[in-house]
Amino acid sequence: MSTATPPDADDAHDGGASPAMHERVLEAVGSAIAAGSLPPGSRLTLEGLQQEYGISRTVARDSMKVLESMNLVYSRRRVGIVVQERRLWNLFDPKLVRWRLGSVRRDIQYSSLTELRIAVEPIAAAGAARRASAAERARLVYLAAELRRLGEAGELEAFLAVDIEFHCLLLQSCGNEMFTALEGMVAEVLTSRTQQGLMPFKPRNEALQAHEDVAVAVARGDAVAAETAVHHILDEVRNAMGLH
Amino acid sequence: MSTATPPDADDAHDGGASPAMHERVLEAVGSAIAAGSLPPGSRLTLEGLQQEYGISRTVARDSMKVLESMNLVYSRRRVGIVVQERRLWNLFDPKLVRWRLGSVRRDIQYSSLTELRIAVEPIAAAGAARRASAAERARLVYLAAELRRLGEAGELEAFLAVDIEFHCLLLQSCGNEMFTALEGMVAEVLTSRTQQGLMPFKPRNEALQAHEDVAVAVARGDAVAAETAVHHILDEVRNAMGLH
DNA sequence: TGACACCAAAAGATAGTATCTATGGCTCGA
């Protein structure tokens, strides 16, 4: 105990259960850029960050290095840290997706993701039909049945959870690591859709049937049928987006 | 060399345009992880990195922060910096894609990307049909004609360049920023396919026709036709991958 | 006596602070 441990009441300024200082800064600056309140061309300096957030140079540097690796900023001597044009951002970085979903630009990010989902999921289902394990196939069938049960009972919240698991399982079992990496984003989209009230109160029978068709097709190993059935699931989403 | 700041004659590697020290370390460690020579669970320490690469703590930290933000590693006190399981990597980070394409795991990355392309491009074409500018539509038609000319002349290299521009233009004009962000990856895949000799010496007439169909459909604003025509382009690729 | 469980202290590593030198590249004035 000799090790001092000064009670140091002023530890409080640290924000208590602080999730690491540099994360706080990263979140603050990153989301400001994502939201557009720090538009492309804006300049920051390490000095300024240190003062604004009460941090040391190291922490400021760490945060900026991460933003730089996401191509949200670049830094040049004598100039400082400059916000990049949007076109160059790493739009697939999960942190950036999260920031954008939390900003006023929500809608753009949401529709981009939905379109991505429309693109990827059918192919993922085809992959799953070819490569899923026996356990995964069985689970898909089970989840589809659960979806019908919960959907017909109108239990939207439980329905959402199972729906997420269903779609994520497809992405996991499709044998394409990059598709699997989209799991979190699909979960976000589905959650968001329900929260925004874009889901019908009771899922349409066609949608429930389509989920069952997907599960059966994957279980049978019928890639073409699986792909087609997922298209049917997503047609509803497409219509909601005003496509087709 | 001691620690004392030698102007560093031995910094020969620095010869001229040195891409910043921390990038060198980032590249070295990152590609080692991507290639699997630092398997998940491996441990590094800042101390070790400093000695191995002859860098200061600052640089070592910067590099690790970037790898951490890509989820390639995590760091814990008392343990060091630990390589993450593959499942958690940010597989869409362009740096990681590049490292993987440059490693012995090339093939996995290549087929993941190809499948992604199969998924995304049809939807991108549909988007382009709806939202492309007049200039973009015209350019697509021009590029399709160029493709036929070069294809029939057997000029594979020029054909590749135009093919890349064609597909990238689709991604740019589709109105979905996330699709646009995949441009670089599609270019990689197409280049790689030609380099690997996976292209027929003369592009098949069906493929040339399909490109023209895409261009015309986009120009007319016919989303469904554009999507279908891209499917035809990619069928060849699908077959080459043993899908369907 | 030996084996096991539990607790406390040591040690090893990052997290963060503070400060210094080197260098590139704007800006402005002659």
Added chain:
DNA sequence: TCGAGCCATAGATACTATCTTTTGGTGTCA
């Protein structure tokens, strides 16, 4: 136009604080 000067990052170094794994010691029970 060209050069001096200044500003801000790049990078180095040396701390302190803190977390957490290891390890070793102690006590209890078979």
